[in-house]
Amino acid sequence: MSRLNFAVMAIVAILVTFTQPVQAQNFTKTVRDAVIASVKEKTGRTLVINGELSFSMQPSPQMSATQVVLSNPEGFGDTAFITMDQIDITFDFGSALIGNFNINGFVMEKPVINLLVDKSGANNWTFGAKALQAGVFEISNGVVKYSNAQNATEYEFADVNLKISAASQSDPLEITGAVNWKGEKMTLASSFTTLELLNKGEDARIDIKLVSKQFSADFSGNLLQQKSSLKLTKAKLQADGMTAIGNVTYKYGKKRPYIFANFKLDRLNLTRYLGIGSRKAAGWSKQKIDFSRLLSLDGEFNLSVDVVQYDKIKTGAATLTAKLKRGVLKVNMPRLALYSGTAKLKLSVDGRKPRAAVAFSGNIRNVKTLSFLLDAADIRKISGRANIGFNLAAGGRSQYAFMQTLRGSTDFNFRKGALLGVNIGRILRSIKKGKTSGFARGGKTPFGTFRAKFRFRKGVGTNKNLRMSGGEVLITGGGKVRMPPRTLSFRVNPSLVGKSGISVLGINVPIIITGPWANPQVYPDLPGFLDAPEIALKGLATVGKSGIKGVVGVVETVTSPIGNIIKAPFKKLF
Numbered sequence: 001m002s003r004l005n006f007a008v009m010a011i012v013a014i015l016v017t018f019t020q021p022v023q024a025q026n027f028t029k030t031v032r033d034a035v036i037a038s039v040k041e042k043t044g045r046t047l048v049i050n051g052e053l054s055f056s057m058q059p060s061p062q063m064s065a066t067q068v069v070l071s072n073p074e075g076f077g078d079t080a081f082i083t084m085d086q087i088d089i090t091f092d093f094g095s096a097l098i099g100n101f102n103i104n105g106f107v108m109e110k111p112v113i114n115l116l117v118d119k120s121g122a123n124n125w126t127f128g129a130k131a132l133q134a135g136v137f138e139i140s141n142g143v144v145k146y147s148n149a150q151n152a153t154e155y156e157f158a159d160v161n162l163k164i165s166a167a168s169q170s171d172p173l174e175i176t177g178a179v180n181w182k183g184e185k186m187t188l189a190s191s192f193t194t195l196e197l198l199n200k201g202e203d204a205r206i207d208i209k210l211v212s213k214q215f216s217a218d219f220s221g222n223l224l225q226q227k228s229s230l231k232l233t234k235a236k237l238q239a240d241g242m243t244a245i246g247n248v249t250y251k252y253g254k255k256r257p258y259i260f261a262n263f264k265l266d267r268l269n270l271t272r273y274l275g276i277g278s279r280k281a282a283g284w285s286k287q288k289i290d291f292s293r294l295l296s297l298d299g300e301f302n303l304s305v306d307v308v309q310y311d312k313i314k315t316g317a318a319t320l321t322a323k324l325k326r327g328v329l330k331v332n333m334p335r336l337a338l339y340s341g342t343a344k345l346k347l348s349v350d351g352r353k354p355r356a357a358v359a360f361s362g363n364i365r366n367v368k369t370l371s372f373l374l375d376a377a378d379i380r381k382i383s384g385r386a387n388i389g390f391n392l393a394a395g396g397r398s399q400y401a402f403m404q405t406l407r408g409s410t411d412f413n414f415r416k417g418a419l420l421g422v423n424i425g426r427i428l429r430s431i432k433k434g435k436t437s438g439f440a441r442g443g444k445t446p447f448g449t450f451r452a453k454f455r456f457r458k459g460v461g462t463n464k465n466l467r468m469s470g471g472e473v474l475i476t477g478g479g480k481v482r483m484p485p486r487t488l489s490f491r492v493n494p495s496l497v498g499k500s501g502i503s504v505l506g507i508n509v510p511i512i513i514t515g516p517w518a519n520p521q522v523y524p525d526l527p528g529f530l531d532a533p534e535i536a537l538k539g540l541a542t543v544g545k546s547g548i549k550g551v552v553g554v555v556e557t558v559t560s561p562i563g564n565i566i567k568a569p570f571k572k573l574f
Contacts, residue, residue: 083112107138112145113139113143116147116149138162140161162177163177186212204224205223208220215240244266246264260299289399291354329351391408
């Protein structure tokens with residue numbers, strides 16, 4: 001419309017609307033009927049205006065209506081699709097004068113929008129292609145409620161402020177604004193390729209950026225909407241420092257939405273989503289983990305990842321397949337590069353009840369022990385290479401609960417390494433010389449093989465077959481590992497051996513290993529040694545005059561009435 005024609009029409013509008021009351025009333029009724037008819041034609045819904053209508057020519061032709069209700073489609077009950085305090089509609093004034101009401105845009109003030117999915121999977125927000133038209137459409141201070149009758153899930157977004165705009169059918173559709181979800185503000189900036197392509201049901205390019213205090217993501221791809229599904233091809237997702245490229249299919253006609261995804265990721269950081277346990281000896285995280293989200297959809301996911309990270313643990317390349325059905329998630333990682341070794345892992349999570357059931361099994365081969373245990377549990381006491389097998393299960397709502405209920409078995413097999421922070425051979429040689437206190441800290445105890453199997457029950461792992469050999473010290477014994485407090489208590493029997501593996505000391509002095517597993521105490525159990533003084537005397541017969549003299553004095557003490565009292569100070573030699 002030229003500026004001259006627009007000016008003429010504006011003058012006519014003013015004359016018609018404000019100088020002739022009868023004609024103004026007729027015009028108001030005409031506009032009301034035209035708006036209702038236009039909405040019915042484009043959406044199939046009924047628009048009810050319970051309040052007043054008013055008109056303005058500044059800054060452009062505009063109609064305002066209060067107390068407005070837009071109905072739901074049939075089958076969704078009496079709840080309105082949208083109720084709003086006020087709507088301001090801009091329109092082509094010239095066309096309206098001849099009965100053709102074309103909406104250029106609107107602003108909904110304080111709307112409440114109810115998004116519903118019924119038990120059959122049908123939704124109430126599909127309007128059809130005619131509803132997509134050029135213009136500027138805004139939601140101001142709104143509330144969006146989502147309710148799914150299939151899985152009894154409900155969400156609510158508050159403080160919804162969105163702007164939806166497209167200059168023409170051949171221009172991109174853009175959506176920008178912000179919403180508040182669970183007390184956290186999220187901003188949105190998105191763009192879809194032309195309305196024309198969307199209206200035709202053809203592929204449309206989509207770009208979305210979401211930002212919140214806790215989350216930031218960029219998402220793009222080619223979107224194709226079909227009867228009961230959305231397909232996104234050549235998709236690219238960037239979130240939390242991760243980049244994923246692949247394809248996604250979202251089917252919403254089922255009892256639960258179904259997602260099939262095939263992605264390649266440069267990295268997958270699980271720390272943000274699973275949380276971490278405390279690094280202190282006090283225990284693991286007691287923060288509740290919500291597994292109920294597993295009930296909200298079904299799906300199948302195929303992923304290849306360059307790096308997987310959880311807390312300080314970092315892996316190499318991995319392949320992963322996951323299936324989620326009726327609240328049960330099953331994950332399979334057939335190959336994972338791990339600390340210069342490899343791993344095969346399986347995980348299942350049953351989230352159908354608040355107290356989730358978790359099972360974890362797999363095999364780890366040839367990993368660098370020191371680096372792996374340091375990152376996994378702050379354990380710095382063993383080096384070498386390791387093979388580890390495990391089949392574990394637990395239940396609960398937090399990491400602490402999982403550790404407290406841990407059950408199953410593990411098999412540790414270390415080789416060509418050393419126990420760090422203690423030289424057991426040096427301690428045994430000192431005892432051979434008659435020394436009973438002041439043992440030096442530090443050093444290491446080399447071994448060729450070191451194996452221990454554990455059986456876990458209620459968070460306590462019991463071992464009865466620990467064996468370390470292949471160095472100057474042979475160690476056998478057993479003990480327990482307690483998971484929630486991260487402590488251990490072992491009693492082992494070391495002895496010095498020659499190259500042939502035969503004992504060269506002739507004495508067995510038990511060693512106690514106890515305390516936090518990150519920094520346990522290690523000391524000889526001399527009271528235990530003194531429980532059998534006659535064996536000790538026989539073993540020390542070749543030690544030397546001073547050694548025998550010292551032991552004889554000790555034996556005399558033990559056989560005295562107060563011997564048991566004197567034993568106690570030897571329990572903690574350093």
